[in-house]
Amino acid sequence: EVQMMESGGGLAQPGGSLRLSCAASGFTFSNYGMSWVRQAPGKGLEWVAGLSRNSVGTYHADSVKGRFTISRDNSKNTLYLQMNSLRVEDTAIYYCAKENGASSGYYEHFQLWGQGTLVTVSS
Amino acid sequence: DVVMTQTPLSLSVTPGQPASISCKSSQSLLHSDGKTYLYWYLQKPGQSPQLLIYEVSNRFSGVPDRFSGGGSGTDFTLKISRVEAEDVGVYYCMQSKQLPRTFGQGTKVEMK
Numbered sequence: 654e655v656q657m658m659e660s661g662g663g664l665a666q667p668g669g670s671l672r673l674s675c676a677a678s679g680f681t682f683s684n685y686g687m688s689w690v691r692q693a694p695g696k697g698l699e700w701v702a703g704l705s706r707n708s709v710g711t712y713h714a715d716s717v718k719g720r721f722t723i724s725r726d727n728s729k730n731t732l733y734l735q736m737n738s739l740r741v742e743d744t745a746i747y748y749c750a751k752e753n754g755a756s757s758g759y760y761e762h763f764q765l766w767g768q769g770t771l772v773t774v775s776s
Numbered sequence: 777d778v779v780m781t782q783t784p785l786s787l788s789v790t791p792g793q794p795a796s797i798s799c800k801s802s803q804s805l806l807h808s809d810g811k812t813y814l815y816w817y818l819q820k821p822g823q824s825p826q827l828l829i830y831e832v833s834n835r836f837s838g839v840p841d842r843f844s845g846g847g848s849g850t851d852f853t854l855k856i857s858r859v860e861a862e863d864v865g866v867y868y869c870m871q872s873k874q875l876p877r878t879f880g881q882g883t884k885v886e887m888k
Contacts, residue, residue: 697868697879697880697881697882698817698819698825698868698879698882699879700877700878700879712875715876748824748825758872758875758877759872759873759874759875760813760872760873762813762815762827762830762870762872763817763825763827764827766824767824768823769824
């Protein structure tokens with residue numbers, strides 16, 4: 654069974670840092686692009702960042718560029734999101750999502766989603 | 777960014793009746809490769825989103841055939857032929873022709 658399990662969420666202060674992880678199983682992780690998508694409380698969906706299967710192609714939304722960094726470790730079947738300089742507006746559920754193909758970004762779509770991890774930024 | 781506009785934002789449907797959701801994009805989603813990069817997702821209450829339709833009209837694996845997608849260019853529609861109780865939730869359209877990938881605001885479907 655294909656599964657993605659996010660972890661690392663929690664409470665952080667404005668200006669603080671968190672590192673999210675997404676452990677994948679049930680598919681050949683190294684063959685697929687992966688992304689992070691977030692959802693603020695009671696709001697819609699916002700794509701945050703994505704990277705290709707070999708990490709050559711990486712993309713970050715303007716709202717997080719320079720503060721968040723997506724990465725992966727194919728030997729551990731794990732996707733990461735390093736979140737620095739957190740802002741109150743980063744408060745959201747963060748989902749990891751498996752792309753339909755090897756890249757991430759143009760012409761791809763999110764085929765499967767994890768259950769999400771909640772990040773709350775508050776003083 | 778490509779703006780995705782969904783209507784209506786909420787829909788109350790009688791079980792067994794049809795339902796339709798519109799999604800309009802601010803730019804054409806038709807690519808020179810002949811594909812149109814428009815997708816539909818459903819987020820059931822308390823769950824993560826799930827893929828329903830890819831590239832306008834293709835049902836993802838396991839999606840019931842009461843769901844159908846159509847449209848072209850900038851105007852798209854998701855139709856449910858006979859709504860069932862398990863179809864409640866928020867439906868989102870999404871484009872991936874341009875970065876950043878963007879979603880519609882969501883359409884909340886509930887049962888009457």
